Amino acid sequence: MSNEEEQIQKLIRLKRYEVPREGYFDDFLEEFQKRRDGDARPEAAPLGVLGKSIAWFRSVGSGRLVVASGLAYAALIMVVLMWPKGPESRPDNREPVIFQPIPDQGTPPVPRKPEDQQEKF
Amino acid sequence: MLVSEASSSAIVPVFMPTDSAKESSADADRELVRRAQAGEMAAFDALVVKFSPRLYGMVYHMTSNREDTNDLLQDIFAKAYRSLPRFRGTSSFYTWIYAIATNMTLNFLKKRKRRAAWSLDDIDTGIQNDEAMIDIGHAANPRHQSDVNELQKKLNEAMQALSDDHRAVVTMFDIQGIPHAEISKILKVSEGTIRSRLFYAHQQLQGHLEEFIR
Numbered sequence: 001m002s003n004e005e006e007q008i009q010k011l012i013r014l015k016r017y018e019v020p021r022e023g024y025f026d027d028f029l030e031e032f033q034k035r036r037d038g039d040a041r042p043e044a045a046p047l048g049v050l051g052k053s054i055a056w057f058r059s060v061g062s063g064r065l066v067v068a069s070g071l072a073y074a075a076l077i078m079v080v081l082m083w084p085k086g087p088e089s090r091p092d093n094r095e096p097v098i099f100q101p102i103p104d105q106g107t108p109p110v111p112r113k114p115e116d117q118q119e120k121f
Numbered sequence: 122m123l124v125s126e127a128s129s130s131a132i133v134p135v136f137m138p139t140d141s142a143k144e145s146s147a148d149a150d151r152e153l154v155r156r157a158q159a160g161e162m163a164a165f166d167a168l169v170v171k172f173s174p175r176l177y178g179m180v181y182h183m184t185s186n187r188e189d190t191n192d193l194l195q196d197i198f199a200k201a202y203r204s205l206p207r208f209r210g211t212s213s214f215y216t217w218i219y220a221i222a223t224n225m226t227l228n229f230l231k232k233r234k235r236r237a238a239w240s241l242d243d244i245d246t247g248i249q250n251d252e253a254m255i256d257i258g259h260a261a262n263p264r265h266q267s268d269v270n271e272l273q274k275k276l277n278e279a280m281q282a283l284s285d286d287h288r289a290v291v292t293m294f295d296i297q298g299i300p301h302a303e304i305s306k307i308l309k310v311s312e313g314t315i316r317s318r319l320f321y322a323h324q325q326l327q328g329h330l331e332e333f334i335r
Contacts, residue, residue: 004327004334005323005327007333007334008323008326008327008330008334009295009323011272011276011326011330011333011334012276012280012291012295012296012326013295013296014272014273014276015182015276015280015296016178016296016297018178018181018182019174019178020177020181020187025170025173025174025177028169028173028191028194028195029166029169029170029173031195032166032169032195032198032199033162033166035195035199036162036199036202039199
């Protein structure tokens with residue numbers, strides 16, 4: 001280890017003297033116990049869900065919420081536009097019906113009535 | 122100028138327990154954890170009392186802000202309390218809670234950087250008025266006191282100039298005296314990576330604190 005590096009380490013070690021005010025850790029424990037007791041209280045459970053939701057929204061931040069809402073709105077519009085409509089608006093994929101004359105397969109001749117023959121003559 | 126005085130002072134490491142002390146401390150922690158897992162709140166309180174000063178140091182040197190440190194430390198212990206039933210004891214409680222603290226602090230710092238309102242002005246002046254720090258170099262000498270203040274300011278600036286990962290290893294190794302192997306377990310990276318991060322961090326710090334090491 002170089003001399004400079006050793007000196008740097010000695011300087012940085014001076015930060016060990018940065019300690020909180022006296023009594024801080026007693027207050028800290030008290031604050032922690034209050035928080036834990038609050039979380040553990042059974043009647044706080046239904047409100048806890050609401051409280052957690054509020055805390056979550058706060059932690060997310062307004063900027064990110066705006067972006068997320070925008071994306072969600074855009075996704076909703078896309079879904080609405082692409083949602084399949086009713087049967088009349090569906091494209092007709094059926095084969096077109098082509099009408100063709102039926103070829104004559106030798107229909108039996110209709111027998112003529114004798115009266116018709118008489119009238120002719 | 123100051124470094125010679127600092128080096129001559131007897132600086133007691135915050136975290137340098139002997140092997141036997143470490144072992145008995147780990148046994149005591151295991152017992153407290155077992156009792157806390159069984160629902161004894163006082164046992165968890167004892168763990169809070171034992172570990173809050175060490176974790177405070179780690180979080181404070183990472184954030185350089187006392188209010189943030191307090192809030193974050195409350196969140197860290199709350200998370201540890203909630204996760205305690207899942208703690209199986211494969212690592213020591215100390216390593217486990219330090220890993221929780223480090224991850225939460227690094228995540229917090231990422232969020233803080235994204236917050237537009239936060240600036241370097243929010244960094245605490247720290248030990249400027251800390252009697253212990255001023256005592257190191259004869260507080261009676263006003264010139265020396267201003268040197269201490271200047272050094273303290275520069276130290277904080279230099280620490281904040283480091284990346285979060287580099288600051289984490291400097292905090293744990295140089296300030297808190299945690300050995301490389303233990304840091305490697307806490308951060309889940311190799312010891313080589315820890316040594317390399319320390320080397321680059323020291324080089325960067327040298328650039329910022331040049332005037333104090335001449």
